Amino acid sequence: MSDSNTTDFTNPSTFILLGIPGLEAAHVWISIPFCTIYAIAVMGNFTILFIVKMEPSLHESMYYFLCMLALTDLLLSTSTIPRTLSIFWFNSREISFSACLTQMYFIQCFSVMASGILVAMAFDRYVAICDPLRHSTILTNPVVAKIGLALLMRSSMLVLPTPILARQWPYCRTNIIPHTYCEGIAVLKLACADIRISSYYALSLAFLVTALDVFSITVSYIQILRAIFSLPTKDARLKAFRTCGSHLFVFLTFYIPSLFSNLTHRFGQNVPLHLHVLTANMYLLLPPMLNPIIYGVWTKQIRNRLFQFFTHKGT
Template sequence: MSDSNTTDFTNPSTFILLGIPGLEVAHVWISIPFCAMYAVAVLGNFSILFIVNIEPSLHVPMYYFLCMLAVTDLILSTSILPKMLSIFWFNSREIDFNACLTQMFFIHCTAVTESGIFVAMALDRYVAICDPLRHSTILTNPVVAKIGLAVVLRGVMLILPFLFLARRWPYCRTNIIPHSYCEHMAVVKLACADIRISSYYSLSVTFLVIALDVFFITVSYTQILRAIFSLPTKDAQLKTFGTCGSHLFVILASYIPVLSSALMHRFGQNMAVQFHILMANAYLIVPATLHPIIYGVRTKQIRNRLLLLLTHKGV
């Protein structure tokens, strides 16, 4: 690699993504499961959007929020996988500075937005179970639209400072990013300046978003469980809990990888950097892959409509 990539430059026009440093010879093999997960994520989430669109009985808040989740999953996975696969398959490592910041924005903005959608879905389940007679009057279509807009605006407003701070730092050490995508701290660590503002702001956003969202979800489901256990029969309890099962599985599929990755960064200093990067890739793509599978398997309306479409086409 030329010296211009490592020294004597300021604010480079391009960055170099290394993929998974030290595992270059295995990039093609590593790409196979990621490519398969991306294909499942795209097909599954588009299927969710299509089924909800054509089935009038699914035009209710729960499935509107599910569609928002599907869109964020598609944006999040598409913002990282095509470039990552081009690195693995074609050794196409260069990424424009502005493209890198754009990728950074979409990755972190959709992650924050997705967390907010989980809160909205928990609110929907809380109203549906704890106050079912008023569900249709509380969560009207305009209210659902306003909640969706608020969730998106929260993500945009919280993540835009990432871009402003990353753009203002001078980059005069190297333009090589030892990662497979433009993760915020992986980029700003290349700056030859005091980046404590970026670091503290990133930690604050992560803590506030996860802590507050998990708190609201926990409060909602505490009330939901109290309402379920107060039902008179076991059958009623199981049926009512079944309406929340998909949402709980989706929350676990999303937060557990994120928390696992955070714990590894905090306590796994002795772990190989390759393992950290693989986990960072996995915790972004795995939830997007699992969400449509979970809803497709556990939600009767979606499962039945999908089977009807498949059998009709088979005939």
């Protein structure tokens, strides 16, 4: 391989991740909030998994879907943040070509998986509020397991063409990626070929899958809100709204950063590069940190079980 900054190589054995271009001198300081957010995300999501496992009363569809989301959040953040921190702390910038494509695949796969789980959670709340008498018979444990498997198959198969197509292109411009991780668009921009197939597929995957999921969630919550406002008493309406409030908030914290990140990458030519990179990192960092906090605060059963665990431990 020739000089890593220039020409005459195809499919390089390694890529070089720059981190956050323009802010290299501040990498150590930037690593502090990154590491803190990641630690909170890991502890929070493991806490959700532990509480649901240990508390038999939480062994129902809503909490099983929550566990799926917690596990997906753990995998999504872990697929990027350790590599990012190694760049910040140890200047470890090299990543092999295959590892780069693998990271790109898992980031997109877990993102699509998380989106699908939010749809499943919205459907669960729709059944629980609009048809409560049949909730336990519709969303049985085998049905929940099949939904989880279907979501896993959907995400893994839809994203699979992305690294396969990316591997076909020659990379003869440079092997330097101005990013903290192998983000799909950042990698494809290095190819010296007509990559419209990859670009169009990535764009359709980002917007069509997201649009379908957002539409499904929106329809579910319109029906849920109609059912809530038709309840006879104020207490019943308030209880139902609290049950769905956490789901709505998680929905917003996932899709708004995702949409902003995709729009700035595609159409924000005048946005500084370091802001692109920071936005892409926040999209992967914030939802895994916020989700367990939101459910811990808003969901009474989880909050009470966590409180009992610490008070019992303290006595």
